[in-house]
Amino acid sequence: MALKTEPAIAMKLQFTLRFHTTFGESLFICGNHAALGNDDPAQALLMEYLDSESWQINISIDGKEWAKDGIRYKYYLKSKEGEFIGEWGEDRMISGLPKQTNSVHLIDIWNHAGEYENAFFTAPFQNVLLKDNYPKTKPKVPKKYTHLFKVKAPLLQKNEVVCVMGNGEALGNWAEDKPFELCKEGDWWIGYADLSSDHFPMAYKYGIYHTKDKAFRGYESGDNRILHGDNLDPQRLTVIHDGFIHAVNNTWKGTGVAIPVFSLRSRNSFGVGEFADIKLLVDWAKETRLKLIQLLPVNDTIATNTWTDSYPYAAISAFALHPLYINLAAVAGKAGAAKLTPLKKKQQQLNELAEVDYEEVLRFKLATLRELYEDLGKDVLASEDYLEFYNANQHWLKPYAVFCHFRDKYKTSHFEEWKTHSVYNPKDIDKLLSSKSAAKKDIFFYCFVQYHLHLQLKEAADYAHKKGVVLKGDIAIGIYRYGCDAWVAPEMYNMEAQAGAPPDDFTPIGQNWEFPTYNWKRMQQDGFAWWKQRFEQMSNYFDAFRIDHILGFFRIWTIPANAVQGIMGHFVPCLPVHYVEFGENGIWLDEQRYCQPFINEEVLWETFQQLNNKVKESFVVPNDHGGFDLKPEFDTQRKVQAYFASKETSEENAALEKGLFDLISNVILFKQEGSRGTEFHFRISMEKTSSFRFLIPHVQDKLRELYINYFYRRQDDFWKKEAMQKLPHLKEATNMLICGEDLGMVPHSVPEVMNQLGILSLEIQRMPKDPMKEFFIPADAPYLSVITPSTHDMSTIRAWWEENHERTQHFYNQVLGQWGAAPYFCEPWINRAVILQHLYSPAMWSIFQLQDILGMSDTLRRENPQDERINNPAISKHYWRYRMHMSLEDLLKEKEFNAELRDYVLHAGRG
Known part of the structure; x- marks a missing residue:
């Protein structure tokens, strides 16, 4: 509601929050006015406890200080443990007041971020999936009203509206043939009512x-709501924020397809x-009633100009898009x-390949882009649309373009090896961009490419x-060690x-991803500005995104610089084991025995x-204990790696290197750096x-007792607090739907935090989170x-079926409910049965790799399922090159299969 007039005198505001609290909890309010703490939670006002179900506060605001757009506010809960948790949303507004109003009573309900309904107010639903269900009419505001009813109902169908009925004259005395209809305004359904003649x-x-049908569909579930009498002062307005309509709120379900952009195949691609x-792919999704396309990260990863750059999670910029995905014709x-x-002949040759030839594709695309830049660049860079793009993105675009220039000039992304500009200085960057040097022209080539990538992905x-x-994107948990982000702000990372x-x-x-870890304390100092950008x-471009390894926001597995294998790491932050605890548990702490590799004759032979x-x-x-010590020149994995890197490749050297790695990791405890031998971490496994x-x-x-306590008990509350210092701020920064990849060693607090924040979890049938179960149902x-x-x-489903026949047999009998011996190969009906189990799941989203969808067809599936795998984490330098074995144009022509898939989706209630 737009504000009609500023209040002429002091406006009295009474806030009543209906929220159940227990002893030790307290509620606060904060808003965009000095009287409400100027949007600073640290200055939030403590509310007054009325009873276990409600809190209240009264404030007064001078009419001259009334914000132009009204007063915005929200509530905060301070838990028994001291956590300060804000409710979800930024849509509590006091505006559009009648002229005669001098006091407002706001009766609110806490908006819990984890409520199912809040998911439907995120970008994919509001902007795409549900937008056609909402009426386009504007609300009519009567001249006189004493009460304002506000409620949310996200899952209405087309031509459905919310109505309110009650035992008062103004609410129609429960007359279902003439209900009091509410109007849609923003996220709220609003009803203006004059209850001055009614009884309370x-x-x-x-x-x-x-x-359209002029038919009452039914009441919300649950008991009647009760509105208690207010002093019906004609100058007083009562606003009832009733939260969500009480209806079944977990009925909406959708289906999606997951595939990396590089894996797509069309007749026009390169x-x-x-x-x-x-x-x-969108056309095919529309044809089959899929509602979502999930992609891997699409950021630029060009560090070495070799196939090792095919790893999409090692982006040289968290913002720049990958030139690999550009369409030259456009x-x-x-x-x-x-x-x-x-290029037509070369394009045809590359298109006919079964897999991506990363280096060859990139070489031809970049060379052609430079030619196009020479011919078209001047006009493009002078265009109004480009200048708008440049101005909106220069905070990352300028340093990225300069980084790429020096990467190519010095033939390395290792910026510390550059002869100039090895340390980022924004003044030097501005000088380069304002000069008339040849470097300037080269730098703007990268801006030219990014602009076209932006246009194509936006289109x-x-x-x-x-x-x-x-579209659902993917946010990598780390940044590349030798990328632009680390060059610009190394203090942001460890x-x-x-x-x-x-x-x-x-x-x-x-796994050792070799990314630096985040310096969260430093990031917190500017309110996580980098994340918000x-x-x-x-x-x-995206409506939703997947947080890669969301567990990293609780704690990150951190490996010392002198180690190669992930097994040498420990969680950070983490509460270590103090040396006193060993004595208290009857263990004599022998540092030499527990912290040094244990090597004897038997270990060497094994x-x-x-x-x-x-x-x-x-x-x-040999050492003094009857065993052996590693020589100093081989006492870390990095030293061993460097030694064998200088030797010829052979089976013997590979076996020696692996064995020495195993010796180095054959320890029980790691010393905590800086603790002077007083604190330790257990080596995992x-x-x-x-x-x-x-x-x-x-x-x-x-x-073993101390180990279990260390990994599974003492850390949980600590890690929860760590996550709650980060994730709420990050979630508030975007309206995209957030999905967390919560796989691995999941702390007990992770589901609680994700539920509290309304972040979707990831459930995988063959990776149950319950250690007592073999499969997730x-x-x-x-x-x-x-x-x-x-x-x-x-x-994929088909390749997994062949990996472990004992486990496959269990799945065949226990999950699929089949008798007898399991087929050796995953026949189409088995693949289909797995897909259908997921389609009929109560989960909001069921998302399938395209390979798994095609696995249902004996004619469309790829011949060898081993060729369908995108990544194998066990291979540290994996070549990411999987491509569809058929073109998207041909897939669109498969009318029978597409109709079959569409029927499955529709019958499962996901269409």
Whole structure:
């Protein structure tokens, strides 16, 4: 509501919040006025406790100080533990007041971020999926009203409106044939009522009315709502924020397809999927009633100009898009079309390849882009549309373009090795861009490319929205160590650390991503500005996003710089074990025994077999304890790695290197740096080490107790507080729907925090979060979740079926409910049964890799399922090059299969 007039005198505001609290909890209010703390939660006002169900506060605001757009406010809860938690949303406004009003009573209900309904007020639903259901009419405001009813109802169908009925004259005395209809304004359904002639307390209820059929559809569920009498002062307005209409709020379900952009195949692409190809995928999604397309990160990863840059999670910029995905014809237009004619043969050769030839595609695209820049760049850079793009994005675009210039000039992205500009200085950047040097022209080439990438991805996103399809992006948990972000602001990251993941069933030595970890304390100082900019830029193209490894916001697996394998890490932050605890638990703390690699004759033989003597000669020396120590030049994994990097590649050297890595990791404890030997961290998978095996049983039992406490008990509340210092701020910064990839060693507090914030979880059938279960059952999925049979880091349904026949047999009998021996291969009906289980899941979203969808067809599926895997985390330098084996144009022609898939989606209530 726009404000009609500013209040002429002091406005009295009474806030009553209906919210159940327990002893030790308190409620606060904060808003965009000095009397409400100037939007600073630290200055929020403590409310007065009325009873366990309601709190209240009264304030007065001078009419001359009334904000032009009205007063905005929100509530905060201070928990028993001291956490300060804000309610969800920024839509509590006091505005549009009648002229005679001098006091307002606001009766509110706390808006819990985890309520299902809040998900429907995020971008994908408001802007695409539900937008056609809402009426376009503007509310009519009567001259006189004493009460304002406000309620939210996101899941109405077309031509349905909210109505309110009650036992008063103004509310129609429950007359269903002439209900009091509410009007849609923003997210709220609003009703202006004059209750000055009615009696209190008043019972009322919201209902649904179909305006086209003139039919009352029914009341909301639950007991009647009760409105108690106010002093019916003609100058007093009562506003009732009733939260959400009481209706079944978990009925909406959608289906999506997941595929990296580089994996798309069309007749017009250039050996790799392009942003333009997304439109064809949208057409297929529309045909099959899929509502979402999920992509991997699309950021620029060009660090070495080799295939190792194919790893999409090692972006040299968290903002820049990858030139790999550009469509050359769209850049050239009619004016530059002749430049592309000589490339037709090469384009055909690259398009016919089964997989992406990353280096060849990139080489031709970049060379052609430079030619087009020479011909078209001047006009493009002078255009009004480009200048608007440049001005809106220069905070990242300028340093990125300069970074790329020096990366190419010095043939490395390792900026510390550059002869000039190795340390970022914004003044030097501005000088470069304002000069008339050849460097300036080269720098703006990268801006030219980014502008065209922006246009092409934005065009694809707009096309998807017109077709009723939303795009889901992916936010990597880390940044590339030698990328633009680290160059510009190294203080934002712990450059000496390496991020990764602890061991799991797929990678027993853990994962080392080699990314620096985030310096969260530094990021918090400016209110997470970098993250907010990142989300803002991402929202130009995406409606939802997946947070890669959301567990990293609770704690990140951190590996020291001298280690290669993830198994050498520990969680940070983390409460260490103090040396006193060992004594208290009956353990004599022998640092040499627990913190140094345990090596004896038996360990050497187990590890190296026939190479045992060579190891004794070259890599270890005897010690005073009857065992061996590593020589100083081989006492870290990085030293070992460097040594063998200088040697010829052979099976023997590979075995020696791996064995030495295993020796170095054969420890029980890591010392906490800076603790002077007073604090320690357990090496994960301690019980699998031979160091542990050679301890006496009594010591093993005592260490095991401390180990369990360290990993599974003492950290939980600590990690919860860490997450709550970050995630609420990040969620408030965007209206995109957020999905968390919460796989791995999941702390107990993770589901609680994600539910509290309304972040969707990820559920995978073959990776149950309950350690007591072999498989997760799709029918047990929580509503606020994404369920999928496989991800890009896993084998497809068909390939998984062949990996472990004992496990496949269990799945066949226990999950599919089939008798007898399981088929050796995953036949189409089995693949289809798995897909259908997921479609009929109660999860909000069921999302499938395209390979798994095609696996239902014996004619469309790829011949060899092993060729369908996108990534294998067990391979540290994996080549990301999977492509569809058929074109999108051909897939669109498969009418019978598309109709079959459409029927499955519709019958499951997901269409």
